[in-house]
Amino acid sequence: MNGNEELARLLARVALRDSAAFGALYRATSAHLLGLAYTMLGRRDRAEDVLQEAFINVWHGAAGYNAAIATPMTWLINIVRNKAIDKLRVGKAERAATVALDDEAMALPDEAERQPQQLLESSLQRAHIDGCMAQLAAAQRQALALAYYKGLVHTEIALALDAPLGTVKAWVRRGTDRLRSCLEQAGLSAA
Amino acid sequence: MNYLRPERLDALARDYAVGLMAGAARRRFETLLQQAPAAQAAVLAWQARLAPLAATVPPLQPSAQVWETLQRRLLPPPTAQPSRWSWLATLLSGRVLGGALAGVLLATVVLRQQPAWLGLEPAQETLPASYVGLLLDRDGKPALLASSRRHGRVLSVKMLQPLVVPAGQQALLWALPKDGGPAFLVGALPAPGKLGSSNINLSDSAEKLFFGVTRLGVSLEASADVAHPSGDFVLSGHCSKLW
Numbered sequence: 001m002n003g004n005e006e007l008a009r010l011l012a013r014v015a016l017r018d019s020a021a022f023g024a025l026y027r028a029t030s031a032h033l034l035g036l037a038y039t040m041l042g043r044r045d046r047a048e049d050v051l052q053e054a055f056i057n058v059w060h061g062a063a064g065y066n067a068a069i070a071t072p073m074t075w076l077i078n079i080v081r082n083k084a085i086d087k088l089r090v091g092k093a094e095r096a097a098t099v100a101l102d103d104e105a106m107a108l109p110d111e112a113e114r115q116p117q118q119l120l121e122s123s124l125q126r127a128h129i130d131g132c133m134a135q136l137a138a139a140q141r142q143a144l145a146l147a148y149y150k151g152l153v154h155t156e157i158a159l160a161l162d163a164p165l166g167t168v169k170a171w172v173r174r175g176t177d178r179l180r181s182c183l184e185q186a187g188l189s190a191a
Numbered sequence: 192m193n194y195l196r197p198e199r200l201d202a203l204a205r206d207y208a209v210g211l212m213a214g215a216a217r218r219r220f221e222t223l224l225q226q227a228p229a230a231q232a233a234v235l236a237w238q239a240r241l242a243p244l245a246a247t248v249p250p251l252q253p254s255a256q257v258w259e260t261l262q263r264r265l266l267p268p269p270t271a272q273p274s275r276w277s278w279l280a281t282l283l284s285g286r287v288l289g290g291a292l293a294g295v296l297l298a299t300v301v302l303r304q305q306p307a308w309l310g311l312e313p314a315q316e317t318l319p320a321s322y323v324g325l326l327l328d329r330d331g332k333p334a335l336l337a338s339s340r341r342h343g344r345v346l347s348v349k350m351l352q353p354l355v356v357p358a359g360q361q362a363l364l365w366a367l368p369k370d371g372g373p374a375f376l377v378g379a380l381p382a383p384g385k386l387g388s389s390n391i392n393l394s395d396s397a398e399k400l401f402f403g404v405t406r407l408g409v410s411l412e413a414s415a416d417v418a419h420p421s422g423d424f425v426l427s428g429h430c431s432k433l434w
Contacts (some may be wrong), residue, residue, distance in 0.1 A: 022266070026261070030253050030257070031251060032245075032248070034250070034251045034252070035249050035251040036245055038251050039248050048256075048257050051257055055261050056261070056264065056265065069232075070235055077242060089213055089214070111249070114248070119248055120244065123244045123247040124243075126243070127246070144209075147209050148210065148244050149244075149248075151210045153211050172211065173202075173205075176237075176240075176241075179240060179241070183243070
């Protein structure tokens with residue numbers, strides 16, 4: 001992954017309608033962003049739709065990117081995640097009639113490496129906060145992982161984990177609060 | 192619900208950033224995000240905290256078609272050319288010529304043949320929507336061509352033959368409405384005795400002034416400060432809509 005400085009420079013040029021910079025930005029980030037969309041959506045075609053829509057937003061919205069308040073990769077990730085969530089929600093509304101929601105929630109991606117639990121553990125290790133986060137109960141980590149990597153809402157997580165709705169809400173809240181404090185302890189958080 | 196209490200906003204921002212908000216609540220929050228900097232800041236903070244979770248997601252190489260579609264939809268396409276210019280577009284493309292030579296060609300070939308390009312107008316086969324009037328003299332010979340863009344505020348006046356104006360008098364251009372109402376003054380001809388073009392600044396857009404006008408006329412007056420023409424028109428003609 002390219003350094004954030006280089007990405008910020010490219011984004012600034014994209015804001016000026018620099019096609020070459022747009023191409024370079026795409027080459028540098030599209031595989032990572034598609035991987036994220038695919039993890040959430042479970043289907044390459046839908047994930048590629050999201051990637052395409054995201055980069056249309058990047059082209060038109062690069063002028064709105066402010067390097068002082070977000071890193072380029074965070075900005076890009078959130079465009080992709082928001083679009084993926086939009087697509088997930090629309091898709092689920094359409095399929096709700098034919099597929100039981102808990103089946104959908106438990107649907108596993110083909111690769112083991114894309115399992116939400118796995119992704120959470122490896123990312124925490126990468127950020128050197130796995131020790132700090134280990135203090136979180138497994139159920140809390142699982143709830144956070146399902147929310148972030150699969151875009152599930154509370155009711156879906158409750159079905160997937162066979163737990164009450166209120167409990168799931170508390171698990172996710174504790175998971176994110178713990179994440180915040182572990183990052184602050186590690187000096188990694190801006191806020 | 193008071194969104195702006197910090198704890199409440201923080202909780203909502205977290206839910207939004209993780210992706211837990213759905214449906215109407217999500218849309219409402221997105222509206223709030225557009226309006227409230229505090230909400231934006233709260234969401235940005237949570238997005239920054241969650242960003243490390245995306246770091247180990249395995250990449251997936253997109254199919255070539257995604258980039259092709261992006262290029263097609265976003266990156267500047269060749270500008271639409273009428274077919275008679277397509278040979279020139281090919282000639283001027285960067286693939287065929289270096290930039291400097293293309294610039295020289297542009298200056299000498301294109302501008303000579305299509306001066307409107309200097310104004311960056313798209314090459315057109317027809318004139319832009321305009322009001323046009325051809326005024327004839329008393330012998331029926333074309334004497335004055337008046338034209339203005341439909342929504343423009345400048346009337347171009349081209350003398351096709353010089354109009355003799357006695358010393359101390361002015362040549363005034365009048366507009367005659369269709370319904371037979373009184374003529375109203377458009378302006379004084381800037382250079383009636385000379386062949387060629389000059390401009391009259393209109394008091395309003397041509398559309399507002401000439402929409403109901405069917406004829407134009409020029410009269411000779413002692414001053415420009417008159418309410419209606421004192422005598423016959425020395426030049427007159429139809430006022431037409433060219434669109």
